Amino acid sequence: xxxxxxxxxxxxxxxxxxxxxxxxxxxxxxxxxxxxxxxxxxxxxxxxxxxxxxxxxxxxxxxxxxxxxxxxxxxxxxxxxxxxxxxxxxxxxxxxxxxxxxxxxxxxxxxxxxxxxxxxxxxxxxxxxxxxxxxxxxxxxxxxxxxxxxxxxxxxxxxxxxxxxxxxxxxxxxxxxxxxxxxxxxxxxxxxxxxxxxxxxxxxxxxxxxxxxxxxxxxxxxxxxxxxxxxxxxxxxxxxxxxxxxxxxxxxxxxxxxxxxxxxxxxxxxxxxxxxxxxxxxxxxxxxxxxxxxxxxxxxxxxxxxxxxxxxxx
Amino acid sequence: xxxxxxxxxxxxxxxxxxxxxxxxxxxxxxxxxxxxxxxxxxxxxxxxxxxxxxxxxxxxxxxxxxxxxxxxxxxxxxxxxxxxxxxxxxxxxxxxxxxxxxxxxxxxxxxxxxxxxxxxxxxxxxxxxxxxxxxxxxxxxxxxxxxxxxxxxxxxxxxxxxxxxxxxxxxx
Numbered sequence: 001x002x003x004x005x006x007x008x009x010x011x012x013x014x015x016x017x018x019x020x021x022x023x024x025x026x027x028x029x030x031x032x033x034x035x036x037x038x039x040x041x042x043x044x045x046x047x048x049x050x051x052x053x054x055x056x057x058x059x060x061x062x063x064x065x066x067x068x069x070x071x072x073x074x075x076x077x078x079x080x081x082x083x084x085x086x087x088x089x090x091x092x093x094x095x096x097x098x099x100x101x102x103x104x105x106x107x108x109x110x111x112x113x114x115x116x117x118x119x120x121x122x123x124x125x126x127x128x129x130x131x132x133x134x135x136x137x138x139x140x141x142x143x144x145x146x147x148x149x150x151x152x153x154x155x156x157x158x159x160x161x162x163x164x165x166x167x168x169x170x171x172x173x174x175x176x177x178x179x180x181x182x183x184x185x186x187x188x189x190x191x192x193x194x195x196x197x198x199x200x201x202x203x204x205x206x207x208x209x210x211x212x213x214x215x216x217x218x219x220x221x222x223x224x225x226x227x228x229x230x231x232x233x234x235x236x237x238x239x240x241x242x243x244x245x246x247x248x249x250x251x252x253x254x255x256x257x258x259x260x261x262x263x264x265x266x267x268x269x270x271x272x273x274x275x276x277x278x279x280x281x282x283x284x285x286x287x288x289x290x291x292x293x294x295x296x297x298x299x300x301x302x303x304x305x306x307x308x309x310x311x312x313x314x
Numbered sequence: 315x316x317x318x319x320x321x322x323x324x325x326x327x328x329x330x331x332x333x334x335x336x337x338x339x340x341x342x343x344x345x346x347x348x349x350x351x352x353x354x355x356x357x358x359x360x361x362x363x364x365x366x367x368x369x370x371x372x373x374x375x376x377x378x379x380x381x382x383x384x385x386x387x388x389x390x391x392x393x394x395x396x397x398x399x400x401x402x403x404x405x406x407x408x409x410x411x412x413x414x415x416x417x418x419x420x421x422x423x424x425x426x427x428x429x430x431x432x433x434x435x436x437x438x439x440x441x442x443x444x445x446x447x448x449x450x451x452x453x454x455x456x457x458x459x460x461x462x463x464x465x466x467x468x469x470x471x472x473x474x475x476x477x478x479x480x481x482x483x484x485x486x
Contacts, residue, residue, distance in 0.1 A: 020475065020478060025474065081333055081334045081337045082334050085329075085330035085333060085334055086330075088326060088330065089323070089326055089327060089330060092323055092326055093323065096323065165330065165331070165334075168327075168331045169331060169334060169335060172331070172335050262324070263324070264324070264327045264328065264331060266327050266330065266331070267323060267324055267327045270323075271323070290323060290324065291324065292324075
């Protein structure tokens, strides 16, 4: 899913840059009058912000705050606001989905080969978590001290939260421009106007043919995030995708992909994964209960959506 | 136990973004360059636009701004490599995903990307999907960043990744 720029002649100056970040390619667009150097400074700040989030929340870097926390089960560990809030969002989503979404699936993912750092090639491993049968209920947060206690050894995975949160914080750095967009490997946030002066157009990939877009959305001040297992397959077990519901022990609840539109990227990100894991039985209803819009492709290729989604269709 | 408001995830997320941002945490840390890759990862020395019709104003404006007015920000993408800062020679890079790996050899001549060759390939999709289109594009655009057009698959990403690492070695 990426922001599409229309083929119409551009009315406004635009700066677009790309970065390798958070295991994917991140594209940032800034649109509107103003010196190019200033646009680039804004983009630099936005990217710096995303690095901060990656350094706090990466599951693939033993030096990240998240991995340091996982190495100290049983202790109260004071953490940064980034990690604290990311954990809080993840745990709340676990509660809302009765554990279908669970940030403690990290060890299961490690064992399937999702354990390699995309920059260094080094692998991470948390063998102490093997027999602990930890769940999100074993994470305790203390708001007053911003500290976390992991009651059991576990390998945390904030993959469905961190990228969205990084995009939202990066967006704060781009506020003030007439338009901007951030696409972080499928997590997309758009604001203001695109280079043609209209709302941004965002394509949602067809999971059965990722070279095409299934639908086009027209939006502004909104995020679109898509979750699906059609792209990332486990190195050690091709049948095991990277999204996993530990309560039901399943990773194919019946959707090929789930896309959520929300005012914040972190919200769209975590809810897309959660609704994907809930499956066709309750996934869309869950998004509706949160007051948001979603569009999903069911395993048979059929597209289903909430009634609120229609207002975003181009 | 966590003091959580179960009903409003949207409220929780809003508070999170605001709280992290206003905590000033993002800029008060000592190690500014913790990520390491961001300054060198800034790309597109030529193109400053993804739009099919590239704005001339934007791309001509880009050239002087590269050298002018350095603010000394540690991660300022203004320090993007102009194409001429590559050292002549042959450099290799690899890109991989869970499906496989591809490696490229990038030849730099007179400071410019002269050729890009895919030297090994074990991806699950046919090599013809990306070869020779993407290597040609890199030579034409003088950047590792191939256009990520709507619906780009993992293929373009891994190719770009491989060229990116090769060019990193070629950096003066």
